[in-house]
Each structure stands twice: as C-alpha cells, then as structure tokens.
Amino acid sequence: MNILSDLSHTLSAAFAACGYEPSYGAVTVSNRPDLCHFQCNGALPAAKAHKKNPLMIAGEVAERLQNDARFASVETAPPGFINLRLSDGTLASLANGMAADERLLLPRMEPKTIVFDYGGANVAKSLHVGHLRPAIIGDALCRLSRFLGHTVVSDVHLGDWGLPMGQVIAELEERGLDAASITVEDLNEIYPAASARCGTDAAFAEKAAERTASLQRGDPEIRAVWKRFRALSVDHLKRSYENLDVAFDYWYGESDAEPYVPRVKDMLREKGLLRESEGALVVDVALPDDKEPMPPMMVQKSNGADVYGTTDLGMLLQRREDFDPGEVWYMTDIRQSLHFKQVFRCAKLGGILDMGGGSIQCLHVWNGTMNGADGKPYKTREGGVMRLNDLISSVVENALRKVEESNLPMTEPERAEAARMLGMAALRVGDMQNHRTKDYIFDMDRFLASEGKTGPYLQYTVVRCRSVLAKARDAGFIAGEILPPPTDAERDLLLALPLVSDALLRAFADKAPSVLCEILFDIAGRFNRFYFEHKILQCPDGALRASRLALLGLTDRLMTLLLDILGVKIPLHM
C-alpha cells in the first residue's frame, strides 16, 4: 500500500478521462497543510501543453473525483492546484489495513540479486573514520534491499593485493622482522612508515613495487609472509566491524580475484582493447562526447604488476559466475568516482558485464566525508588519522556518562549495554540523517543529545511508546479498531504513517538512508505531540482507548522497522 502512488493513480486516470496525459496526475504531500493533505500540480504543465487555462483543467479533473468517497474534499486553487483532503474514515481504514498486515502493507519490489561491495578495508592497517560511512550506509542499504525483496550479497572487498602489500613486505625485510612475530599495532606503524618512505626513497619504492609484483606472480616466500600478516589483520578487522555491528556475507579480498585476472586480460585482448603504453597495458575508455578528462584505464603496470582496477574487473567476473547479480553497488567515498567510471566502462567494453540474459548494472554509490568542527576531514587532536575503534570508544564512553546521569536502576553490564546502544544510535543517526553524498560535521555532543534530530531522541520516543503498551498489557487493555481521528494530533499522526511505504521506495531509489531518517523524525514528532496531548490508559472511552492503543502499536512497529533497517537498536529503558 502506497498512498502517494494510489492517489497518483487515481489522478492520472482522471487526467486521462479528461483527455490529458496521465503523467500529469502525480500527487505529492501538500506544502500547504493548512489547505489540504495532498496536492497535484499537473494542471499547470497540462495547461501549457494544451494552451488552456490551468484552473479550468484543474476544475475538470477535480469534477471527476467528487464522488470518490476517500476524499473529504477535492478543491482547486489558483493558478491551477488540485487540493486533496482525505476523510477521517479513510485515514482510519488505511491505518487499520496496515495494522492488520504482518508486513504493514509495505511494498515489495521485483526481486533482483544485488552485490554490495562496501568496507574496502586495507589489510595493512586498522579501520579509520573514513571507513565509517560506507560501512553503516552500506549496511543500511543491504537491509533495506532485503526488506524490499531483493537477494543481497555483501562483500567486504579487502584491499590485500596492491602496492601497500609490497610496501609492508619491503619494510619488514629492511627491518629484519618476521611476519609471524608482529602484532597489529606493529602493522599500524610499519605501513604508514613504509608508505612515507616510498615518497622519499626511490630505491625503496622500487623494491616495494617489485615485492608487490612478486607477490602477485606467486613467489612462495613472499606469499608466506603476506599470508601471515594478512591473517593477523583480517582477524583484527573482523573484530572491528563487529564492534561497529556491521556484518558481511563474504570476506573476499582483491587477492581472491587473482584467478580471474588472466581471463580478464584474455577477454580484453581478444576484443583488441589492450594497448601498450610506456610499458604498461591500458584500455582506452574515453568517449567522444566526454567533457571531463578520461584517462585510459591501467590494467597492468610496466613492471608486470596488477593494479586495483584489474582486480575489480576480475572480481566482477567472479561475481558474475558465483552470484549472477542484476546489480553491483560499490560503496566508497567520492574520490574514487573516476576510477569506477573507468572500471565500469572497461568492463562493459570487455563484455564482462554481459550475462546470458541481460547485463550487470554497476553503480558507484559514493559518499561524502565526515569532517571535524573545522570542516576538514576528521582528525585526532594531534592531527593524525582517527581510528574507528577509538571513535567508537569515545562515543560509547560519552554515552555511558549520559546513562549514569539517568539514574535508572541497572547493573554494571546493563549500563554498558545501554551505553553502547545509545552511542551507536548517536553515531548512525548522526551520520545517516545527512544525505549520503554530502560532507557533514561530526559533533559528538549534538549527536548524543536526546533532544533534536538524534538517534537517542528516536530511541526515547519508541521506549516511551512501548512503556505505555506494556502498562496496557498489565492492565488487561487490548488494542482495537483505529477510529476516525477525533483530534488534530491523531489525524496528523495518521497522515504520516502511510507515507512510510513511499519513503522506503525513495530511499532505495536514491540509495539514501537519510530519507528513512526524515520520515522517522516526522513520525516521532507527531507521535510525541499526540502522546503529550492525549491520555491513553486513562482515556475514559473504552473504544477510543482501544483505538489509541492500536495507533501506538502501529507507530511502534513502523518506527522499529525503520530503525532496524538503519541498524539502530531500542533499549528497554533510557
């Protein structure tokens, strides 16, 4: 059940019946709530196309809707708006319909298999704050897609095959260290040191590049070293993602694409796409009408080593064979957008995307960066890269202080658990309330506050709602039919609930969890007003009490579902 598309459907039919394009019937939520619930502006463009008076067209269309019992009123307004108001009975029956359905009448899409490539952790070092956004946004989009009926395959896609590997190996050699005896902390020091040294020491840089090539060629000694520190790092990364409550179906890395790389090169060669340039193998991916610079994509470096584009192509071949996906979504920050344009074009040219039936659609679902108060990428106080685990710890630590202030009777482990729920909600909602593509400013105090557009505010709303429901159960009250709303507060809440369906579809279409945050805050605000203004348990009218309990139950279910998609858990008490 999708109220906007239902109404659009009705209006489209009315436009068609009057001899206009049905597409003029698009209905949106009203931007004048004082006048109506929903509006249709189609008469305005229709008037332009047919050289008629828009208000007249609106009138013709509105005339066709006068007998539709769902509407309390259908009015026109200059210059040509069609204003729709639903009847209280319609609002009640919409809500009752949702409440009676296990799935809340929420939509299901034509199922596809979608591979989610997010994470992108590098095995040479720990996760840092830059890994946060792709991880939690990807996580939310996985759950959203699954809820809408798609088959989801998530893959962490570790960076474990490129130059950083050679840099670590070369540095270990220089220091005479054994990969078996180092720790993750050592790695976190070794890799940046090696990386920096490559910038100043040409001989070392060459050595690192050569070690990378040797690793890829299969030199047994080099591979043994690589395997050791890789295992060490993967173990650490798994715990870090667990700490973030993000799980992956597959823990593949670039190295898992290695068996597919020769075939990729063959495919490209057969099509005559591979070209030698300065000793390297490249594929031209520029198109004649490109405005932006589109350099050729490098498939093999002059020293014979592969680069990450090569493994991306190999991985695509592997995914095609293992999962037969309709779509592959790559989640990284915006800086890699040129890279993915090149990879997608190259894969298309090479026939790697073509399946028996159709073609795999690849999307770069990029995100902006998380910045500090200065508007620059978030750093530690010392100006270094902030580790993700440290960020989580400090958020949870601050959340613990809040939990302690609340003075609720809790055991020590319960308090710790509550702090984690609060902190993670603050982090997730603080991030995802912003549109994916925008940079945003990380502000711990603001995110953790219980007032405002925050995770804790949403959690508190649901906790309060459930608290009443629990008391109702204890008192033996049961929910009943939702009645036509007797008050404005109830009507406003009933108007928001059927919009969840549309929000889910829009969030999917835009790949934007922020759309879900928006509807959550809208519902929470309306619910809190309703809750404040009306008695529920003490409502003297039994039928109205039962109706309000049902409304609470429905609100709880919808909010819980949306929060669950976002990865936000609800504590018992706050």
Place this chain on the structure above:
RNA sequence: GCACCCGUAGCUCAGAUGGAUAGAGCGUCAGACUCCGACUCUGAAGGCCGUGGGUUCGAGCCCCGCCGGGUGUACCA
C-alpha cells in the same frame, strides 16, 4: 589549467518533474507537569536561497558569467 560536486536562518541541515506563504533541529526568547516516562510538548523572533545576468505566466531548482569552498586529473587505493 581542465573537469566534477557544493554555497539556503547565528549553527547543523531538508527542500520530490520548475508551482501557493522556502521548511526542520539546535541555539535565543516566552510558555506547559496533582496526570500513561518533561530525555516531552506549544508559541515567537530569525532568510534579497553566494553574486550578476538570462529563460519562463512562475526559478532555491534550468542556462551563462563571476566570487568562495571541496575533490579528481594513468604505473596509489
């Protein structure tokens, strides 16, 4: 240099295919608990939508110029 993204209230951000009076949250000010959880709610003030042109009956949104910020521009990922 070239290309892409961005500039909306003091702050952080929304603004659906171009449509009515540009919306939230925070902060500020003024209010609301004998009552289901006040971590809540109500109200007010606050804007030449970076800037100058253009298209349109109508522009925050589309086109061009300028100013300011970010990112990218083959042997890194």
